[in-house]
Every structure is written in C-alpha cells, then in structure tokens.
Amino acid sequence: MRVAILAPVRLLGDGLARCLDGTSAIRIIGVVRTLEELHELVSSSLIDVALIDMTQPIDLDAVRLLAISGSNVVLIAMGLKEQRQDIIRCGRAGFVGYVSRDSTVEELAKTMLDAVAGRLACPEEISGALLRALFRQTSDPAPDGAPLTKRESDVLQLIGHGMTNKEIARELGLSVATVKHHVHNVLEKLSLPRRSHAMRKVREKPWLLG
Structure with a gap:
C-alpha cells in the first residue's frame, strides 16, 4: 500500500x-x-x-x-x-x-x-x-438558487472587484485550481453564463454575498 x-x-x-x-x-x-x-x-x-x-x-x-x-x-x-x-x-x-x-x-x-x-x-x-x-x-430536493458557501461568497466579492483568478488565489491563500472550482460553482448556483455577468450581478445586488 x-x-x-x-x-x-x-x-x-x-x-x-x-x-x-x-x-x-x-x-x-x-x-x-x-x-x-x-x-x-x-x-x-x-x-x-x-x-x-x-x-x-x-x-x-x-x-x-x-x-x-x-x-x-x-x-x-x-x-x-x-x-x-x-x-x-x-x-x-x-x-x-x-x-x-x-x-x-x-x-x-x-x-x-x-x-x-x-x-x-x-x-x-x-x-x-x-x-x-x-x-x-x-x-430533500435541492432548491433552486442554492445558497453560496462562505468561501464562494468571498470569491464572488473579489470577482465583483474585478480580480483575476490568480489575484483571488493570492488574496485568499488558495491555489488557482481551487479558485476556478469556486468560480464554476458560483456561476452555476447563480445561473450565470459568464464571469462578467457575475461581476455585474454582485455590483447590482450586493446582498448576494450574505
């Protein structure tokens, strides 16, 4: 083994x-x-x-x-x-x-x-x-618009600041691969096709960050 x-x-x-x-x-x-x-x-x-x-x-x-x-x-x-x-x-x-x-x-x-x-x-x-x-x-069926985890909210907030995955990784002390995983989950949970849409959405609706 x-x-x-x-x-x-x-x-x-x-x-x-x-x-x-x-x-x-x-x-x-x-x-x-x-x-x-x-x-x-x-x-x-x-x-x-x-x-x-x-x-x-x-x-x-x-x-x-x-x-x-x-x-x-x-x-x-x-x-x-x-x-x-x-x-x-x-x-x-x-x-x-x-x-x-x-x-x-x-x-x-x-x-x-x-x-x-x-x-x-x-x-x-x-x-x-x-x-x-x-x-x-x-x-229990998963509800539409499943809530973001604490880490996903952190990532979304930094996306709203216009940061790249590399910059987010450095800010949160994560690997770039982990940040990409969080970004994918955020887009999926918010039913958004692109990162730019997430950036605009968090600026328009900051309460998404919890």
Whole structure:
C-alpha cells in the first residue's frame, strides 16, 4: 500500500512516516506540507492512500478537488475531534476514513487497510448521524438558487472587484485550481453564463454575498 502524508508540522509528518514505513505492507511515498504539494505528488506518483492532518486548518474545498480528480486515492483524515458535524463535513469533502486524536499508530494502520477495503468503523452515534445526513441529502430536493458557501461568497466579492483568478488565489491563500472550482460553482448556483455577468450581478445586488 503506497501512502502519502500531508502534515504541515514537519516533525509530525516525518515521525509518522518512520513509524508506518514498512509496517502492514505500508510504503511511504512522500511527506508534504501543503495541499498543492499533495496534488503534485498524487499526479506524479502511484498513491493508494493520502493521510491528511486535520489538526491544522485545511481547505476542504481543495480536498474535494483532489477526491474528484480521478486519481482513486483514498483520503483519510487524521486527528479529528470525534464530533458528528466535523466527520460529516469531511465525508462531504471526499474523506473515506478517519482517526481521532486519541488513536494509536496501530489503529491508524488498521484504518488505512479498512478504508482501502471499503470498510469504515466508527461509534454508533457517529454512524447514525452519517445515515441521517445521507437521508436528508437524498430525500430533500435541492432548491433552486442554492445558497453560496462562505468561501464562494468571498470569491464572488473579489470577482465583483474585478480580480483575476490568480489575484483571488493570492488574496485568499488558495491555489488557482481551487479558485476556478469556486468560480464554476458560483456561476452555476447563480445561473450565470459568464464571469462578467457575475461581476455585474454582485455590483447590482450586493446582498448576494450574505
């Protein structure tokens, strides 16, 4: 099993790599510190599992881009507080497994093996919450004009200022690919054909930004 580790704290990433490499048929391919570096590693190498440290701020929209990139990499969140909403948000971003902050290295290795095999183990109250969230998502029709997320509103505001994707990425500390994804979602949710229409709309109707 070929594994990549994303850990902004180098000491954690390097230490975890040393603990895992060679155990339970695990081979560490690389340790990176940013999502952009993880994207590059997944694009250039055969990776089965990506471990992502969730004790540090992580852009879940950028994680979702990786999940839908077609690479088939299994994403596992490390260090989650075992709270329903956090786990549901991670599931929506594309994570298929997680370990809590109290987990051991052995439990992490087992979680990776289970995730690759398509198994997810979690407490009963968490699994119940996941099922309820899935039910609501599939039973309630999506309303026309779905609300913008906080990040999409930020992007729309900067579009209204006439900024390019590159300028928006620099302003918000995101990758250009992530900004393009947000712009696409904004145009789709507002039923607008072009970026120039979004610029005009936000200037005419600033309340769209919430």
